Amino acid sequence: MHEMSICEGILQVMEEQATAQQFSRVKSVWLEIGPLAGVELEALRFGFDVVTRNSLADGAVLEIIEMPGTAWCLECSKSVPIRQRFDACPDCGSFQLQITGGDELRIKELEVE
């Protein structure tokens, strides 16, 4: 979806941090993204290169840490892995799942100078 706005959000955070933490260049960026965040990783990489051009992160390496999708199955009373919001419980087939992880869309850390 809106990967461009997400990249602009990343750039904004980096610019704010550059002032607060006194750095002038970003060499690498680590993001944590879950399968339920609604983000297409290829589009994000493309958008990142475009948005960071001529910025403090021009040419920075984008490292994406893919987080697991997890849900609590009310039938089995346990945590199960999921890939998508409409997945059934892999054990019992129920759709009574409460999503507990996988919608992360977070900047974890930066390598800067």
Add this chain to the structure above:
Amino acid sequence: MSQSRMVQIEQDILGKNNQYAAANRQLFQERQILALNLVSSPGSGKTSLLTRSIDDLKGELPITVIEGDQQTANDADRIRETGVSALQINTGKGCHLDAHMIGHAMESLQPADNSLLFIENVGNLVCPAAFDLGEAHKVAILSVTEGEDKPLKYPDMFHAADLMILNKTDLLPYLDFDVNKCIEFARRVNPDIEVLQLSAKSGEGMDAWYQWIRSRMV
């Protein structure tokens, strides 16, 4: 010589939007404004549903509308014809409304206390799901001329919505749309979603929608 170092950030990328959304939500609560964020595909009948709802409800409660579209003020014009204030936001290249735009719109719209605010989002079942505007509820509108599997095709939106409205039910006799299947699909992505079936054209089912709104006004 500069040396490279690591900086911990641990920050949500949409954190800024979420801060604006939290501020909007607080304002809505303080002034007892019920904000409903209406989301759907283009052509689901959102604006027709709105104009009919406004005509039927404007006698009993103050209503204002924020209209989001990529271009044109056509929808806000249609809303203003009903006699209520509407503000058009053109998102230009953007595919969604964000919380900052809503904060600005509130300043110029100045909705009354104890009122109803409809936010008609950009016709798009993907992006608006990720952007909290500070609304009380997202309402997903799906017309029966679309596929009944839309909740599975666009799960993020139906997961984020508290209510799904199936619109254009007057056309059901001419279509193969399977209502029960559609509701089952919606509950797969969101077991708690409420469902209303109505036709903004014939008026069938509209009372239940008005009841749903009234019960949330206090």
